[in-house]
Amino acid sequence: MSAPVQTLGILGGGQLGRMLAMAAARLGIKAHIYAPESNSPAAHVAAGFTCAAYNDLAALKAFAQSVDVVTTEFENVPAGTCDILANHIPVRPHARALEIAQDRVAEKSFLNERGIATAPWRAVATAPELDAALKALGTPSILKTRRLGYDGKGQVRITAAKDAAGALAAIKAAPAVLEGFVDFEREISVIVARGTDGAIACYDPGENDHEDGILRRTTVPAAISEATRKSALEIARKIVRTLDYVGVMGVEMFVASDGKLLVNEIAPRVHNTGHWTLEGCAISQFEQHVRAVCGWPLGSTARHADAVMTNLLGSEADDWQALAAKDQAVHLYGKGEARPGRKMGHVTVLSAKA
Numbered sequence: 001m002s003a004p005v006q007t008l009g010i011l012g013g014g015q016l017g018r019m020l021a022m023a024a025a026r027l028g029i030k031a032h033i034y035a036p037e038s039n040s041p042a043a044h045v046a047a048g049f050t051c052a053a054y055n056d057l058a059a060l061k062a063f064a065q066s067v068d069v070v071t072t073e074f075e076n077v078p079a080g081t082c083d084i085l086a087n088h089i090p091v092r093p094h095a096r097a098l099e100i101a102q103d104r105v106a107e108k109s110f111l112n113e114r115g116i117a118t119a120p121w122r123a124v125a126t127a128p129e130l131d132a133a134l135k136a137l138g139t140p141s142i143l144k145t146r147r148l149g150y151d152g153k154g155q156v157r158i159t160a161a162k163d164a165a166g167a168l169a170a171i172k173a174a175p176a177v178l179e180g181f182v183d184f185e186r187e188i189s190v191i192v193a194r195g196t197d198g199a200i201a202c203y204d205p206g207e208n209d210h211e212d213g214i215l216r217r218t219t220v221p222a223a224i225s226e227a228t229r230k231s232a233l234e235i236a237r238k239i240v241r242t243l244d245y246v247g248v249m250g251v252e253m254f255v256a257s258d259g260k261l262l263v264n265e266i267a268p269r270v271h272n273t274g275h276w277t278l279e280g281c282a283i284s285q286f287e288q289h290v291r292a293v294c295g296w297p298l299g300s301t302a303r304h305a306d307a308v309m310t311n312l313l314g315s316e317a318d319d320w321q322a323l324a325a326k327d328q329a330v331h332l333y334g335k336g337e338a339r340p341g342r343k344m345g346h347v348t349v350l351s352a353k354a
């Protein structure tokens with residue numbers, strides 16, 4: 001009996017696509033990358049590569065004809081691209097999930113409508129709206145662009161109402177949300193997967209440390225109570241169930257000082273805070289995502305070790321001899337220029353389960 005999917009199309013060519021392609025290969029599934037950048041880390045390890053713009057209709061049609069199912073490795077693929085592809089073949093997760101994650105207002109509205117708490121927020125498009133939002137939420141608060149923010153980009157912290165004009169100028173007056181500042185105890189994330197059969201599986205929550213808005217480290221398990229762990233998993237399950245989602249999703253949460261969980265962001269894809277699963281679990285988030293979108297049954301999310309995953313940013317990845325000498329699993333993404341803050345690789349250290 002042949003497998004239902006022989007070639008998996010992946011929109012996006014970064015390190016997440018690269019690790020998805022490698023997981024697919026292990027399952028006997030070829031990956032075909034579609035990305036606009038000619039030097040795409042994912043294409044180095046894939047069976048096929050289309051280098052074209054996301055609105056190139058002819059290239060999209062040819063891509064659809066050469067793969068069995070399409071998935072995404074970054075959420076800012078235009079939703080229209082997925083709609084075009086969906087006329088020909090299954091696209092998982094669906095375009096609506098991308099649309100929600102692409103726009104902070106849509107994302108927070110979606111969550112709040114389902115009774116899932118977020119930081120208090122207001123949509124802001126003009127200076128008077130920002131003034132009103134600052135009155136409502138107070139300071140400190142954070143102004144974030146509605147779209148295209150990542151790794152802390154497109155965000156400004158406002159510590160006093162007088163800084164409002166400068167903050168709006170710093171984000172070039174782009175449509176935004178103002179968020180009340182959460183005095184969190186820790187940040188955690190749940191990597192959750194949902195299959196085509198509706199089955200849901202969650203990995204153990206990881207605890208995340210950021211530096212300058214960029215993820216530095218994920219530690220598993222997170223230092224949270226059993227009750228908080230259960231609530232975090234329940235929130236993640238509710239999100240994928242109510243979205244009729246297929247694939248892996250990263251759900252980032254704040255654990256507030258009173259123990260309450262607030263969802264910060266949802267990422268409709270494999271997630272940096274789930275990289276530890278490559279060594280910490282028999283079935284990684286990447287294999288899990290490939291299984292889900294290709295219609296396979298989900299695999300076990302059981303964890304056989306404690307893990308610390310550390311991102312290698314910019315030139316930190318250059319000293320590969322030092323990295324390799326240590327007792328750690330090294331992942332280098334094969335990217336070109338090591339710009340400061342750019343995610344060039346990661347390392348994972350395992351220890352016996354406490």
Ligand code: AMP
Nearest residue numbers: 119142151152179180181182210213265
């Ligand atoms: P984001 O791009 O929204 O994921 O934000 C990047 C990082 O900034 C988060 O992981 C937090 O460390 C911090 N941050 C974002 N929003 C808030 C908030 N409302 N209150 C406190 N810290 C925040």
